[in-house]
Amino acid sequence: MTRKEFLKLTTIFLASPFYANILSKEKKQMPALFIGHGSPMNIIRDNSFTQNLKNISKTFHEPNAIIVISAHWYENETLISNSEEQETIYDFYNFPDELYDITYEPKGNPDLANHISNILENSRLEDRGLDHGAWSILKHLYPNANIPTFQISINKNLSYQQHFEFAKLLTKLREHGILIIGSGNITHNLRLANRYAQKPDNWAVVFDNYVKQSFSKKAFLNLVTLRDEPIFNIAHPYDDHYIPLLYTAGVTKEDDKIEYFHEEIVSANISMRCIKVG
16 A cells, blocks of 8 residues: 555545544544454453453443454455454364353444445455454453454455554544454464463563554654564464554544553563553
């Protein structure tokens, strides 16, 4: 996506009838979140991470709708879920039966999903529910499942710069009650994880701190180009858990306050860092 194409998309987005309808409603400013979701076991755990999820949702208004960009919807194209009725997707294996007995099925928001698809070239609508990158965290944020929610896939054929620019198109939605969440992990190398480790691996600490410092300074070019650094391949053999961070960065405004509402490295090198902007 060139700069010219981005500006054209922005103009189309702001001029659309759907967006005009949003603008006619009372403004309700939403923050944006990045959540390091970690193990599916957190669905049933009561720990500092899940408590911080419960607490952070009490610090701002209840959203009108939620959009989640999850590491677990990683595709060859940009897909947008327009399901009216959501199903709980159990995209994890060999976990306790208790996890598979839990459902989280809020309504979708087909109108908003259709609108985003209309202004985003080469995107496609998909009838899909919520994967665990979404519902495992929403179960703690909004346990009543009473807020319309849908997901946008990660298109693995887009550059990091294109993901960042796509996120910018969504920024204005925050002013009208829409909560945008990136769900992944700042470090995610399960092959090197060790749940018995007594202290975090140095490389994970270095990577996590670099991301924190860059985010604090809003030096987002650092995050867009981080893939070029050798340490990136250690932190992310696959980049599906990193890209959601670029969406939270992309919807961050110049005057947004940055808050790290959970900071932890588990299993030697899995960063559970969570970020609230705005």
